[in-house]
Amino acid sequence: MIYLRLIAESFRFAWQALRANLMRTILSLLGVTIGIFAIISVFTLVDSLERNVRDSMSFIGDKVIYVEKWPWSFSGNYPWWKYFQRPEPTIREFRQLERRITNSNGVAIFASKGGNTFKRGNNSYSDANLMGVSYDYPKVSEVPVEEGRYFTPQETDAARNVMIIGSEAASNLFPSGNAIGQDVKVGGFKFTIIGVIEKQGENMFGAPNMDQMGIIPYSTFSKMYDVGPDGMGSTIALKGLENDPGLLELEYETQGIMRNIRGLRPRDEDNFAMNRPEMATEAISGFFDVVGLAGWVIGGFAILVGGFGIANIMFVSVKERTNIIGIQKSLGAKNYFILFQFLFESVFLSLLGGGIGILLVFLLTLIPQEMMAITLSVGNIILGLGVSAVIGMLSGIIPAVLASNLDPVIAIRSK
Template sequence: MLFLQLTFESFRFAWHALKSNLTRTILSLLGVTVGIFAIIAVFTIIDSLEKNIRDSMAFLGDKVIYVQKFPWVFGPNYPWWKYVNRPMPNVREFRFLERNLENRQGVAIFDFKSNVTFRSGNNSIEGSNVQGVSYDYSIVSEVPIEEGRYFSIQEVDAAREVAVIGFNIAESLFPNTDPIGKTFKIKGLPFKVIAVMEKQGSSIMGGPDYDNTSLIPYGAFSKMYTTRWSQPLIAVKGLETDEGLMELESEITGLMRSRRGLKPTQEDNFALNRPEMAGNAITSVFGVINFAGGFISFFSILVGGFGIANIMFVSVKERTNIIGIQKSLGAKNYFILFQFLFEAVFLCLLGGGVGILIVYLLTFIPLGSLEVILSFKNIMIGLGLSSIIGVLAGIIPAFVAARLDPVIAIRSK
């Protein structure tokens, strides 16, 4: 009860002091507002950028291991010369893994060809992509089908000319008509449309442009595009019960070494890559950026804190006589201390709240494919920093006010 009474009284004194010196209050608040705006804006932009990049990498899948020639190694000293002569994964190895792997949900092989022209009657679309996939591709990577169906296993095994097309391809080749069941040509070969994918839009990291991509069975793709320079990928989806995919990784390593006839003393001539490898690299990069941005922005809020400390010293000076009267009427030191400390915190919270509000309003400004979101965590960081700055800026002035002698304070003008 006493705490609530002290809070109410302190709030009343603080509000009266702010109203009586409105211009000075606004100028003091500007420092904290700019400081909190700077630091929360930096955190918000960085967090939003990281989230958008991670969302853009969702196409890599969850609990997936990619069998490839080159490892996903991030850094300036990439030893490419160690990997350039490795053999590429191939269909025979895919079939071998498909037959023998036990700790998996699905195994898929897929390859990609860009800058392809699709034609249907008088309509055509250039610069599109065609991707050959095996049946389990929908298990390894989500295929966002809006209309129609995915390939049947018979269609994939028989390498039939059927296709799942992207939204832009459907709009260009079959305007104002239902594309399901229609045919279009890739390199002169007719393909029947069995599904249209959902419109995806652009993403900050690129990834597969499904709007301009046509999925076809891998066998049909390999008849048109497979060469000695082809670089197919083998992807394996692990079991949910396989924590960290350790069992799956060990099984793939053993099978691939056996298939390629590697001796125990020989190094692996293949790479097992995981999406979390890219995720960890992103986390470390953005961790450094977050620290650097926060450190620089901290100086802005520090300047605002000095402004609040200055106004609190002036406030103590102006209200010395009132402090003396309060003490003579029985006010304890902690009441005076709490009164000025609360005023400093209230000032900083008010300024910080305005800064956070400005950041929130800026999130409505469109920035292309970057979606800026002010998270609850950053709001709490802003309010927490405002409170800390308020305490640090107000503790010394409040302590000075609390230690004033009531007789001397009353005599002051």
């Protein structure tokens, strides 16, 4: 009960101090407000951008290793012509990997070609990307079918002319809707639409946009284009197990099987690349760490100024209420009561400034954004309030200690 009374009494003193010197308090809290606003706004933008980036990268899957001809990044002095002479992954290698691999949740092969034109009567959709995938492709990368269905094993094995189409392509070819069961022509081939992909939006990396894509069975794709070691390149994707941290077991097993399939001797270099999404995500995480550090530095200077402002308020408050402190101590108030009273006031003022900064960030998130949705997370709110509370305690501890150690007789005589 005494603690509740102590908190209520401290809150009353803090509120009275704020009202009595409103302009001074506002100017002093401005530093904390600007500092918290700078830090939380940067973190909010970084979180929103990082979330959007990772969503944009969802097309490459999670916990997946890609076997390809070319690596995603080059290191060392490896001659380019050695990469150029490498063979493309083939359907035969895919079948052997599919049969022999044990540390995988799924194996798929896919290939794509851009610049296609989809036609439906008088309507056409140009510069579309056509992608051929094996049946297990959804195990390695998401295919969010909103209407209709995915391929059946019989359709992929028999190389049927069926297609899952992107939402943008579907809306252009079928303005009235109801694309399921309709026919589309691509390069002289007629395809039946069996599914429509859920709208995904723009991709930040310029990767193939699923809204503008048509997905067909890999076997059908192979009939249309020259896919193979000397033709169009394919990619083999392997989904890792959940109990395989770092996908090390999958990587080693895949490397061993691929070397065996291609007849490489122990001293021969790999003539294939094993690419992993972590290569991109690690670079992205490093970039966002730098941006977050910059936010701390920028906001830190403003918070430092705000902390000195709050400390100044508290020193003035102690001086103005020295007489009241003497009376309280003469009536039996303990030192911890006086200490807590001023410390609470300091934290309260700092939280008020931080709360205003967070409110400003929240108002910014309400502004409509076409590129990406900006949201203020609960974690960033807690971070902002936590930093404000720490600044309030550090700024008020010395004035509070001085106030609690005042001699009651001397304090009562002060004016």
